[in-house]
Amino acid sequence: xxxxxxxxxxxxxxxxxxxxxxMPVFVLFGLVxxxxxxxxxxxxxxxxxxxxxxxxxxxxKAAVPLLVMTWVIYLALPVSxxxxxxxxxxxxxxxxxxxxxxMMLFSAAGAGEENEDHGRGKLGVSGI
Numbered sequence: 011x012x013x014x015x016x017x018x019x020x021x022x023x024x025x026x027x028x029x030x031x032x033m034p035v036f037v038l039f040g041l042v043x044x045x046x047x048x049x050x051x052x053x054x055x056x057x058x059x060x061x062x063x064x065x066x067x068x069x070x071k072a073a074v075p076l077l078v079m080t081w082v083i084y085l086a087l088p089v090s091x092x093x094x095x096x097x098x099x100x101x102x103x104x105x106x107x108x109x110x111x112x113m114m115l116f117s118a119a120g121a122g123e124e125n126e127d128h129g130r131g132k133l134g135v136s137g138i
Contacts, residue, residue, distance in 0.1 A: 025085055032097045036077065036104055043105035047112025054113070066114035069107045076104045 080100040084093060 026081075028093050029081055029084060029097070032093055035097055035101045039101045039105035040108045043107075043109035044112045047109035047115075050109070050113045051115065063114065065110060069110045069114075073104065073107045073111065076100055076107065 077100075080097060083100075084091075084096040087096070
């Protein structure tokens with residue numbers, strides 16, 4: 011019993027360090043997904059595409075739990091497993107959520123602001 015406690019305490023001392031050092035993967039994947047999502051949004055807006063906020067609201071709620079679930083699942087595994095088998099799938103899912111959030115970000119507000127003045131200037135007079 012003492013050896014199991016020793017192994018468990020040793021595991022808890024190294025594993026959070028490994029996960030902390032793996033966090034730049036989430037930053038890198040997130041930045042690439044942010045740029046991709048903003049490009050997709052721009053292409054859709056200039057192409058006259060339609061958009062829905064249904065997916066955006068559900069994906070927005072999933073971003074932080076994906077970061078937490080990475081830590082919980084990796085630390086709760088009863089077997090020794092290379093961190094990349096846990097971190098990379100969650101980083102990919104996090105990147106997909108960031109891409110969808112960036113793709114839908116400001117889309118409803120931006121579309122309404124462009125059409126609000128109906129082609130008139132800020133003073134409400136056409137041609138100014």
